[in-house]
Amino acid sequence: MTAITNSEVTKQLLKTLIGKISRRTSEGFAVVTIHTLLKVLEKQYSFLRYLEVNTTVYSEGLDAVHVNPAIETVEPAEFYEGLHALINMTVKYLKKNADFFFIKEFQEAIDAIPGLNLRGEGIDLSHMQFEYLVKRKQDLQTEYVELVENVLRALVFLLNRRCPEREAMATLKGIIDTLSMKHNFLHFITIGETPDEDGFYSITVSREINAIISVSIAKGLQELIEKVSHAAEWKEEGTFQDAFKKELGERHVLRLKQIGADLQGLMLVSQQKEHQQLMEKTMNALITILGKRTSESFAVASLDRIIQKLQQDHPVLSHITIDNMHYSKGIEAIQVMDAVNQEKPYKVAQAIRDMIKLGGTYLGRNTQMFIEDFKKQLGDDYLSELGRIGVNLHFLELKFM
Amino acid sequence: MNKKKILIVDDNPDLLYLVKRGLEHEDDTFEVTGASDGNTCLELLKEDTLPDLILLDIMMPGMDGWDVFAHIKENPQWREIPIVFLTAKSDDYSKGFGKLSADDYITKPFELSYLKERIDQILQR
Numbered sequence: 001m002t003a004i005t006n007s008e009v010t011k012q013l014l015k016t017l018i019g020k021i022s023r024r025t026s027e028g029f030a031v032v033t034i035h036t037l038l039k040v041l042e043k044q045y046s047f048l049r050y051l052e053v054n055t056t057v058y059s060e061g062l063d064a065v066h067v068n069p070a071i072e073t074v075e076p077a078e079f080y081e082g083l084h085a086l087i088n089m090t091v092k093y094l095k096k097n098a099d100f101f102f103i104k105e106f107q108e109a110i111d112a113i114p115g116l117n118l119r120g121e122g123i124d125l126s127h128m129q130f131e132y133l134v135k136r137k138q139d140l141q142t143e144y145v146e147l148v149e150n151v152l153r154a155l156v157f158l159l160n161r162r163c164p165e166r167e168a169m170a171t172l173k174g175i176i177d178t179l180s181m182k183h184n185f186l187h188f189i190t191i192g193e194t195p196d197e198d199g200f201y202s203i204t205v206s207r208e209i210n211a212i213i214s215v216s217i218a219k220g221l222q223e224l225i226e227k228v229s230h231a232a233e234w235k236e237e238g239t240f241q242d243a244f245k246k247e248l249g250e251r252h253v254l255r256l257k258q259i260g261a262d263l264q265g266l267m268l269v270s271q272q273k274e275h276q277q278l279m280e281k282t283m284n285a286l287i288t289i290l291g292k293r294t295s296e297s298f299a300v301a302s303l304d305r306i307i308q309k310l311q312q313d314h315p316v317l318s319h320i321t322i323d324n325m326h327y328s329k330g331i332e333a334i335q336v337m338d339a340v341n342q343e344k345p346y347k348v349a350q351a352i353r354d355m356i357k358l359g360g361t362y363l364g365r366n367t368q369m370f371i372e373d374f375k376k377q378l379g380d381d382y383l384s385e386l387g388r389i390g391v392n393l394h395f396l397e398l399k400f401m
Numbered sequence: 402m403n404k405k406k407i408l409i410v411d412d413n414p415d416l417l418y419l420v421k422r423g424l425e426h427e428d429d430t431f432e433v434t435g436a437s438d439g440n441t442c443l444e445l446l447k448e449d450t451l452p453d454l455i456l457l458d459i460m461m462p463g464m465d466g467w468d469v470f471a472h473i474k475e476n477p478q479w480r481e482i483p484i485v486f487l488t489a490k491s492d493d494y495s496k497g498f499g500k501l502s503a504d505d506y507i508t509k510p511f512e513l514s515y516l517k518e519r520i521d522q523i524l525q526r
Contacts, residue, residue, distance in 0.1 A: 293494040297471035302502040304474075324480070327471040362497035370494075 004115040006079055007067045010051055012116060013083060014065045016109045017090060018053075020102060024094070031064050037089050045082030047074040080121040087123065091132065103129045144217060147255050148205045151221055152189065154247040155228045156203070158240065162232050169193065169201045175227045183220030185212040218260035225263075239381075275348045278385055279320060279336040282352050285377035286359070287331050289370065296330040303334070306358055314351035316343045345389035353391045360396065371397050404432040405524060408452035410442040410469065411435070411487070412461045416509075420456065423513040424520075439464030443472055446479055454520055457503075459488040459495065470503065483523045487511070 004012075014034060021030035035053040042048045050068035071079075091103060107125040110118055118125065152172065159168035173191040180186035188209040192202035209217070225244060234240040245253050245263065256263060283303065290299035304322040311317045319340035323333040340348065356374060360367040371393055375383055386393070409420050417435035424431040434452065436442040438461055446452075455473065459466035466486060473479045483504040488495070491508045499506035504523050507516060 290494075290498055293492070294498060295465060295467035295471070298467035298498075298502070301471045301474045302498050305502045325475050325477070327475045328468070359498070359501070362501045364493050364497065366493040366497070 004113075006071045006074055007069060009079075009116060010067050010071060010083070011065055012113045013087075013110065014051065014053065016106060016113075017087070018064065020106050020109065021090070021094065024102065033090070033093060037086060037093060041082065041085055041089065045078065045085065047071060047079065048082055048086070050074075076121065080118075080123060083118075084123045087125075088128070091128065103132060144209050144212070144214075145205045145207055147252055147259075148189065148209060148217070148221070149203060150248060150252045151225070151256070152191075152203045152205075154244055155225065156201075157247050158234075158243055159228060159232055161236065162234070165201065166195075171231050172228065175224060175231065179220065179224055179227065183216065183223065185209055185217055185220055186224070188212075214259035218256070221256065222261045222263075274338075275340045275343060275345070275389075276336050276338050278382060278389075279340055279348070279352070280334075281378060281382045282355070282386075283320070283334050283336065284331060285374055286355070287334070288377050289373045290359075291330070297328040300327045300330060300333050306355055310351065310354055310358060314347070314354060316340065316347045316351045317355075319343070349386070349390040352386065353396065356391075356393070357396060368397050405430055405454070405520070406450065406452045407431060407433045407454050407456060407520065408442065408445060409433060409435050409456040409487070410437075410439065410461070410466070411456075411458040412437055413458075416458075420513075420516070424517060427513070427517060438462065439466070439469040439472075442469055446473070446476075451479065451482060453524060454483045454485065454504075456485050456487045456516075456520075459486060459490045459499075483526075485519065485523065487516070 018027070018030045018034055021033060025033075031053055038048050038051055038053065050071040052066040052068070054064045054066065087106075094102070103125060107129070110116060110125065156165070156168050156172055159171055162168075163171070169191055170193065173193060176186050176189055176191060188206040190202070190204040190206070192204075195201050229240040229244075232240060234243070236243070241263065248256075253263065286303055287296060287299045290302060294302070300322060301324075304324055304327070307317050307320055307322065319337040321335045321337065323329065323335075326333050356371065360370055363370050375393060378386070383393075407424065409417055411417055411420075414435075414437065417437065421433040421435055424433050434445065436445055440463060442455070442457075457466045457469060461469075464472075466488065470484060470486075473482065473484065485505040485507060486495075486499045486503050487507050487509065488499075489509045490496075490499075496506050496508070505519055507519065
C-alpha cells in the first residue's frame with residue numbers, strides 16, 4: 001500500500017504530468033490537455049470528476065490542480081486503474097511530443113515522490129516505456145520498406161521520362177550496385193533486369209532493411225537520389241528535385257525528412273553550378289543593375305574598382321579579369337577563369353558577399369533595394385547555389401536595415 | 402610655380418564660366434579649361450598636357466558622364482587622373498557608385514569654396 005493519500009497521489013501525479021508536458025509544449029497546452037483528458041475519462045472513471053484543473057489561471061508557482069477530498073473514498077483498484085488510463089491516454093494524445101524520454105522523465109519524477117509506489121499499484125511505467133519502443137520500432141520498420149520502395153519507384157519513373165524503362169531500370173541497378181559498396185543496406189534491394197510475364201519490372205526491398213538505423217538509410221538514399229539526378233541529365237521544366245518530390249508524394253517526402261535526408265540540400269549535379277558560372281552570373285547581375293542606372297561601360301569600370309578594392313582580402317577575385325582597356329565592351333570585357341572552380345566554396349562565397357556588401361555600403365537607404373534587385377537578376381537557381389555555398393543575402397539585408 | 406590644371410566637362414556654358422572664373426579668381430594657382438561635351442573632353446586629353454583633375458558632369462547630350470568616365474579609365478595614360486563627378490543627379494545609386502568609382506561626387510548646386518576644398522584635398526593625396 002502507498003503511504004500517501006489519494007488526494008496527494010493525484011495532486012503529485014497531475015502536477016508532474018503537467019510539468020513534463022509543459023517542457024515539450026507550453027504550460028497552457030499542458031493544462032488544457034490534462035483538463036480535456038480528465039473530462040474524456042470521467043465517463044469511465046467517475047472519480048476523476050473530483051479532480052479539477054484550472055485552465056484559466058496557471059503559471060509557475062500557482063497551483064492549477066485542485067482535488068476534492070471525496071477522492072479519498074475511492075477504492076484503490078479503481079483509483080489506480082483510472083490513473084493508469086490517464087497516463088496512457090496522455091502519451092497517446094501527445095503523439096510525437098511524448099517521446100521515449102517523456103515516459104522516462106515522468107517515471108523518474110514519480111519515483112522521487114516519497115511514499116508513492118505506482119508499480120506496486122499496477123502502474124508499470126518501465127513496461128510502458130518498453131511498449132512504446134517496440135511500437136515505435138515496428139512503425140519505423142514498416143515504413144522503411146515502403147519508403148525505400150517508393151523512392152526507387154519515383155526515381156525509375158523520372159529516369160523513364162528521359163529514357164526507355166529497360167534502360168531506366170538498368171541505370172538504377174548500376175547506381176545501386178556501385179553505391180552498395182558504401183551503403184550496405186542497398187544490398188537488400190533487388191531490381192529486376194527483365195520484365196515479368198505481365199511486362200512489369202520488379203523492385204523488391206527485403207525486410208532485413210529494417211535492422212538498419214535511419215541515419216544510414218537517409219544518407220544512402222540521399223546519395224542515390226543525387227546520382228540518379230546526374231544520370232537523368234534533367235533538362236525538363238522545373239528541377240529534378242521538385243519533380244522527385246512531386247512523384248514521391250508528400251507523406252514519403254516528410255518521412256525522408258524525418259529520418260534525416262536533406263532534400264533541400266541535395267547536391268543534384270544537374271542543378272549544381274560551378275563557381276565559374278556563379279561568378280559570371282553574379283558579375284552579370286551587378287552589371288545589369290548598375291548599368292540600368294548609369295551606363296554599361298561605367299558599370300564595368302565600377303566593378304573593376306570594387307574588385308581592385310577587395311582583391312587583397314579575397315585572392316579568389318584574381319580569377320576575374322576585366323579588360324580595363326575596353327570597359328566599353330560591357331559585360332564582354334569581363335572574364336571569369338575556370339581556375340575559380342578549384343577554389344573552396346566558402347572563399348568564393350566570402351568574395352561574392354563582400355562585393356555585394358561593398359556596393360551596399362555606398363548605397364545608403366537603397367541597399368535593400370539593391371540586394372532585392374540583385375536577387376531578381378540572379379534568379380532562383382543561382383540564388384540557391386549562393387545560399388548553398390554560404391552567402392546569406394537575407395542576413396546582409398538585415399545588416400543594412 | 403606649377404599651376405593646378407583642372408578640366409571641367411559640362412554642357413552648361415554658364416557653369417563652365419562660373420567655375421573657371423571662381424577658381425582662377427580665388428586662387429591664381431588654378432588653371433581651368435572647359436569642355437562642353439564628352440567628345441571634346443576626350444579630344445582635349447589627347448593633347449600634350451594632361452589635367453591634374455577632371456570635373457565631370459553626368460547628364461550631357463551625346464556621350465554622358467558615365468561613358469566619358471569609362472573611356473578615361475580605359476586609357477592607361479589617363480586612368481590615374483582624379484575624376485570628380487559634378488552633377489545634378491542626386492539619386493542614391495548614382496551618388497553611391499559615383500563615389501565608389503570616382504574620387505568624389507559633388508551634387509549641384511554647390512558652394513565654390515567647398516569645390517575648391519575638395520579639389521585641394523584630392524590633389525594633395
